[in-house]
Structure formats: C-alpha cells, structure tokens
Amino acid sequence: MxxxxxxxxxxxxxxxxxxxxxxxxxxxxxxxxxxxxxxxxxxxxxxxxxxxxxxxxxxxxxxxxxxxxxxxxxxxxxxxxxxxxxxxxxxxxxxxxxxxxxxxxxxxxxxxxxxxxxxxxxxxxxxxxxxxxxxxxxxxxxxxxxxxxxxxxxxxxxxxxxxxxxxxxxxxxxxxxxxxxxxxxxxxxxxxxxxxxxxxxxxxxxxxxxxxxxxxxxxxxxxxxxxxxxANFVGTTNLLKGTVVTRTGNDVEVKVGTTGIKADAHGAAAAVGQGVVLSLRPEALRLVASGEAPPPGWSTLVGTLGETEYLGALTRFQVKVADGTVLQLMSLVPPQGDAQVTIACDPSRVVVLPEDA
Ligand SMILES: Nc1ncnc2c1ncn2[C@@H]1O[C@H](COP(=O)(O)OP(=O)(O)OP(=O)(O)O)[C@@H](O)[C@H]1O
Ligand SMILES: [Mg+2]
The missing domain is CATH 3.40.50.300 (P-loop containing nucleotide triphosphate hydrolases)
Incomplete structure (x- = not known):
C-alpha cells in the first residue's frame, strides 16, 4: 500500500x-x-x-x-x-x-x-x-x-x-x-x-x-x-464547431451554422466572438414529436432521419442537420414517422470546449 x-x-x-x-x-x-x-x-x-x-x-x-x-x-x-x-x-x-x-x-x-x-x-x-x-x-x-x-x-x-x-x-x-x-x-x-x-x-x-x-x-x-x-474518446458524442454569440453569467449561446444552441458554460472561459466546439452527447438530445413544443429553454435543430440501429434496450439513430452534419442520437423507442425531425438540446448537458489544438 x-x-x-x-x-x-x-x-x-x-x-x-x-x-x-x-x-x-x-x-x-x-x-x-x-x-x-x-x-x-x-x-x-x-x-x-x-x-x-x-x-x-x-x-x-x-x-x-x-x-x-x-x-x-x-x-x-x-x-x-x-x-x-x-x-x-x-x-x-x-x-x-x-x-x-x-x-x-x-x-x-x-x-x-x-x-x-x-x-x-x-x-x-x-x-x-x-x-x-x-x-x-x-x-x-x-x-x-x-x-x-x-x-x-x-x-x-x-x-x-x-x-x-x-x-x-x-x-x-x-x-x-x-x-x-x-x-x-x-x-x-x-x-x-x-x-x-x-x-x-x-x-x-x-x-x-x-x-x-x-x-x-x-x-x-x-x-x-x-x-x-x-469528449470524443470517452463515450459517444457529437462535436460541432461554432462561435459564442451571447454570454450571461455561465450561460452562453453558440451559433452553429445558422442555429443558436444554448449551453451551460461548465466554467469554460468562453468569451463572445470566440470559436468553440460543442459536445452534444446522445443523451443531451431528444426528438420532439410533431405538433409538440420542445422543453422550455431548450434549443432546437431541424434535420432528416438517417440510419437506425436497433440495439435491444436502446435504438441508435442518425439525424442529418442543415449544414450536412450527421448527429448520433439514442432513444428507448425507435423513431417513427416523418423523415423531417426536430431535435431539442438540453442546455444543461451541452458542453463548451476550446477549439481542438
Ligand atoms: N521498445 C520500443 N521500441 C520502440 N518503440 C516503442 C517501444 N515501446 C513502445 N514504443 C512506441 O511508443 C509508443 C507508445 O507505445 P505503448 O506500447 O506505450 O502504447 P499503448 O498506449 O500501450 O498502446 P496499446 O493500447 O496499443 O497497447 C508507440 O508509438 C510504440 O510504437
Ligand atoms: Mg499497451
């Protein structure tokens, strides 16, 4: 010992x-x-x-x-x-x-x-x-x-x-x-x-x-x-490049393409105008059923449903968003219905990271 x-x-x-x-x-x-x-x-x-x-x-x-x-x-x-x-x-x-x-x-x-x-x-x-x-x-x-x-x-x-x-x-x-x-x-x-x-x-x-x-x-x-x-080596995640557009206390909003994504900064020193990488784990993302509103305070992305992989307890699936980025998602129930989907991002689970060296 x-x-x-x-x-x-x-x-x-x-x-x-x-x-x-x-x-x-x-x-x-x-x-x-x-x-x-x-x-x-x-x-x-x-x-x-x-x-x-x-x-x-x-x-x-x-x-x-x-x-x-x-x-x-x-x-x-x-x-x-x-x-x-x-x-x-x-x-x-x-x-x-x-x-x-x-x-x-x-x-x-x-x-x-x-x-x-x-x-x-x-x-x-x-x-x-x-x-x-x-x-x-x-x-x-x-x-x-x-x-x-x-x-x-x-x-x-x-x-x-x-x-x-x-x-x-x-x-x-x-x-x-x-x-x-x-x-x-x-x-x-x-x-x-x-x-x-x-x-x-x-x-x-x-x-x-x-x-x-x-x-x-x-x-x-x-x-x-x-x-x-x-973020990428440990677990599954989606890494998106963006720019910080607003900051209030620890909350930032990051512009990714044309979409604003809200995030708790998790203490990262993210200044307005700075280039950052967002880490969106599958569990930070949720499909919004058509006709329903996203949870209050959550940002949304629109995309098309891609490949679906049935894993037993979970289903893993992909959503392609406007700029061509493919996001990995996971849910208990396989996604059904439209090819056009809306994804909501839980701001408390979005992590803001420095641009990779
Ligand atoms: N005896 C050696 N002679 C020359 N190069 C070596 C020697 N031992 C390790 N290396 C090199 O050093 C680097 C680190 O090797 P190491 O075996 O420590 O990696 P590792 O993290 O254990 O990888 P793995 O997960 O594949 O086991 C590698 O590029 C390897 O080729
Ligand atoms: Mg080894």
Whole structure:
C-alpha cells in the first residue's frame, strides 16, 4: 500500500516521444486508470513504474522513496499482463508460488499464502489443477493471485481483460474491484476500453500521444470533459464547431451554422466572438414529436432521419442537420414517422470546449 508520484517522466524511442513528460499523483489505495488510444504510451508508462523501461527524464516515487533508480525486483510491484502469462507447465499452485520461491519464503508459509491468494480470487482448492483445465477467466484470476501473493505495494495491470469474452470481461471488472478493496491496495490499471475505465476507476488519466489530456473522476471525465479529444474518446458524442454569440453569467449561446444552441458554460472561459466546439452527447438530445413544443429553454435543430440501429434496450439513430452534419442520437423507442425531425438540446448537458489544438 502506497502512493505513487510520477514526476515529469519521459521516454523516447527513436523519433517517437512515447511518454512526453507526464506528472501524476496516485493516492494510497486508489484505483487509478490510464486510458487512451493505441500507441498513446500507456504500457510504456506502466513499464516505467514496474521497472522494465528506464526513464530518459523525470522520477517515480512510492510514498517518499524514489524507485525509478531501483531494479524491478526491488520495487515490490505485482504485474498482470494482457495475455495472462500463466506458465502452462506448472500447476496452478506452483504458478502462484513462483514469486515466493524467488524470495526464499519457507515451504509452510508459501503453502499458506498461495491458498489464501487463491481463495481471494475465488479459486480455493484449485492449486493442484493444470492451467489447461481452467477457463480464460480462471486463468486471469490465477495471474492476479500470482501478482498479489507477494503482497506488493502496488498492483499494475495492463489490459488484463482484453483476451476475455464480453460477458466475462464485465464479470471480471467487479471481481478485480472486489480484490482491490479487500486488499486496500494501490492499483494502476491500463485499458483502452472507456466503459471499463468508467466503471472501475476512482480516477482516470486520459492519455493522448504521450501526455495526459485530463485527469479526474469518471463522472467528471464523462460529464465535464476538458477537451474535444476527451469528449470524443470517452463515450459517444457529437462535436460541432461554432462561435459564442451571447454570454450571461455561465450561460452562453453558440451559433452553429445558422442555429443558436444554448449551453451551460461548465466554467469554460468562453468569451463572445470566440470559436468553440460543442459536445452534444446522445443523451443531451431528444426528438420532439410533431405538433409538440420542445422543453422550455431548450434549443432546437431541424434535420432528416438517417440510419437506425436497433440495439435491444436502446435504438441508435442518425439525424442529418442543415449544414450536412450527421448527429448520433439514442432513444428507448425507435423513431417513427416523418423523415423531417426536430431535435431539442438540453442546455444543461451541452458542453463548451476550446477549439481542438
Ligand atoms: N521498445 C520500443 N521500441 C520502440 N518503440 C516503442 C517501444 N515501446 C513502445 N514504443 C512506441 O511508443 C509508443 C507508445 O507505445 P505503448 O506500447 O506505450 O502504447 P499503448 O498506449 O500501450 O498502446 P496499446 O493500447 O496499443 O497497447 C508507440 O508509438 C510504440 O510504437
Ligand atoms: Mg499497451
């Protein structure tokens, strides 16, 4: 159990600045996620913490102690990888015991700790099985047991669920969370799956080409994204360019094409005349039935109905507005009737963002 301080860490491979001077503070006992698209530097940063990738610049501390200068085996981290890396030629118990043997723990202690770790991942009694006798989810739990049996200060997980099928992935999310809470351990978790990040994390750092774009709690990342990149990467959204035309307190009106869209500024410093990007999530948009008025205070857009995608509980559909922009919408009931539709925008859910760099 410990806090992690990453202080201006940087690493370059050839011409690629994989990690471009990142600073992050992970709290003691926190579940902290690095989220971002492929190649943004998540694994490199995690490997820096684990000790498998030397830093070009910067420092990493566990608590008050600098650790980036220590070899990997002296950092007391447990690591779980994407491809579960369970040794196929060792029984489950021996797999879990591996790290303890390397640390010269006595036989009796090893047996006790292996069984306790297996119990924690709900595989009590599986020690004498062979890996080929286990399912994917069970194998991944063996990998977690092997990482936690050494009682690490920090648990590092790099896309540990990406080899599992969709249902198991969802089950394992709460399983990992449960284990983390039981142990009260600090977790640094890597994923490119935004739903996984939102559902599991205390805080998320959204990464983009080697830097952190935003670091905040899941709800803030989703509802108050700091940039258009974050709004677009986390969840579905519609990004529209416009110009601020009026501002009253925190409420602004943004002209998009010929339409005025009202928005709560969400604290963004949006000045009149400034170019901005609006983020309209599907849940900020609602179809207005013909003959009905939009909710008071909501702006409206007119368009034509495009493709409809039935998703079971929800229907996703598109509306093409006057300037040709296609908006993504969602509703519980499939849209019916006219090709011509009116969309209302909830001003409390419209987010005003700076124009993308
Ligand atoms: N050992 C290496 N040698 C050269 N380039 C590397 C090396 N490791 C990583 N890179 C490059 O650094 C960048 C970041 O890679 P990294 O593996 O950290 O990304 P990632 O965010 O984990 O991506 P993914 O989601 O695909 O796993 C990429 O451009 C990658 O090609
Ligand atoms: Mg990676």
């Amino acid at each position: 410990t806090s992690i301080t990453i202080d201006k860490a940087a690493r370059t491979f050839g011409s690629v600045r994989a990690v471009d001077g990142i600073s992050l503070d992970v709290r003691d006992g926190e579940f902290f996620t690095l989220l971002g698209p492929s190649g943004c530097g998540k694994t490199t940063l995690l490997r820096m913490v684990a000790g498998f990738c030397p830093l070009d610049e910067g420092r990493i501390l566990f608590g008050d102690a600098r650790i980036d200068t220590l070899p990997a085996h002296k950092r007391n981290t447990g690591m779980v990888f994407q491809n579960y890396a369970v040794f196929p030629n060792m029984k489950v118990g021996d797999n879990v015991a591996y790290g303890l043997r390397a640390r010269n723990v006595s036989k009796a202690d090893t047996e006790r700790r292996v069984e306790a770790a297996l119990k924690l991942v709900q595989l009590g009694g599986y020690g004498t099985r062979w890996p080929y006798q286990l399912s994917g989810g069970q194998l991944q739990r063996v990998a977690i047991a092997r990482a936690i049996v050494i009682e690490p200060h920090v648990l590092l997980l790099d896309e540990p669920l990406s080899n599992l099928d969709a249902k198991l992935r969802v089950e394992m999310r709460s399983e990992i969370r449960r284990i983390q809470k039981m142990l009260g351990i600090t977790v640094l978790y890597v994923t490119h799956d935004q739903e996984e990040a939102l559902s599991m994390s205390d805080r998320i750092a959204v990464m983009r080409s080697g830097h952190v774009e935003q670091c905040a709690e899941p709800k803030v990342i989703y509802e108050q994204p700091a940039t258009a990149f974050v």
